[in-house]
Amino acid sequence: MVKLGVLGSGKGSNFAALLEGISSGQIPASVEIVFSDNPQAGILDLAKKANIRAEVIHEPRFKTRLSDDVESAVAQQLKAASVELLVLAGYMRMVKKPLLEAFPRRMINIHPSLLPKFPGLEAWKQALESGALETGCTVHYVDDGMDTGEIIAQARVPILAGDSAASLHARIQEAEHRLLPQVVAEVCAAVTRP
Numbered sequence: 001m002v003k004l005g006v007l008g009s010g011k012g013s014n015f016a017a018l019l020e021g022i023s024s025g026q027i028p029a030s031v032e033i034v035f036s037d038n039p040q041a042g043i044l045d046l047a048k049k050a051n052i053r054a055e056v057i058h059e060p061r062f063k064t065r066l067s068d069d070v071e072s073a074v075a076q077q078l079k080a081a082s083v084e085l086l087v088l089a090g091y092m093r094m095v096k097k098p099l100l101e102a103f104p105r106r107m108i109n110i111h112p113s114l115l116p117k118f119p120g121l122e123a124w125k126q127a128l129e130s131g132a133l134e135t136g137c138t139v140h141y142v143d144d145g146m147d148t149g150e151i152i153a154q155a156r157v158p159i160l161a162g163d164s165a166a167s168l169h170a171r172i173q174e175a176e177h178r179l180l181p182q183v184v185a186e187v188c189a190a191v192t193r194p
Helices: 013-023 042-049 068-080 097-102 123-130 165-192
Strands: 002-008 029-036 053-056 085-088 107-111 134-141 151-158
Touching (some): 002 013, 002 042, 013 029, 013 042, 013 165, 029 042, 042 053, 068 097, 085 165, 123 134, 134 165, 151 165
Parallel strands (some): 002 029
Antiparallel strands (some): 107 134, 134 151
16 A cells, blocks of 8 residues: 655645545555645645645745745655655646655656646646647656656547637546546556565
8 A cells, every 4th residue: 555645736636536546446545645835725625524634835935836945844744654656636836856855756747738748837728729639638757847757648638629728628637537546556556566
C-alpha cells in the first residue's frame, strides 16, 4: 500500500477520482495528507469528509510559487506523514527545489492538454483559440519547468464544432478522471514491486 500526498488548489475533482480509485481497489494506495494553497479550495472539504488530514499552505510573498522556507516546511510535513508519491491534482503553483529534492521521480502532475502543446494556465482555452482539432490531458513527472517533465501517459479529446471553453474543459476533465487514477495505480504498482 503506497502512501500518497496530494497538492491541489481548486474544487478537487481529480482528487475525488483518486479517492474513488482507492475505494474500488483500482489504486493500491492511501492518501495520508492533502495540502492546498487556497483556504477556500473544495479539495480541503473533500479531504476532511474522507477523514484525511487537510492543511492550508500560507504563502504571503508569491502568487505562482512557494518561497523556499514555506515549500521546505510542506516537504517536511509530507515526509513526516511517510508520503511515498506526491500527486499534483489541480495545483496552480510552480514546484521548486525543496519538493523536487524530497520527491525525485516520485511527484506527478495532471495537465489539461497534450503536452508539450499548451503548457501553463487555461490550456483548454489555448487549444480552442489555436484552431487545433484535438487536445486532451497528460500525466507527467514534475520537474523545475512549467509542465515540462517526462510524459507518463496521455488521453486524447476531440475539439468539436461549437465547443465553448467550458464544454471542452468539461470533456477534458472527464478524461482526466479516468487517466489520473489509471496512472497512479500503475506508478503505485511499480513503487511496491520488489
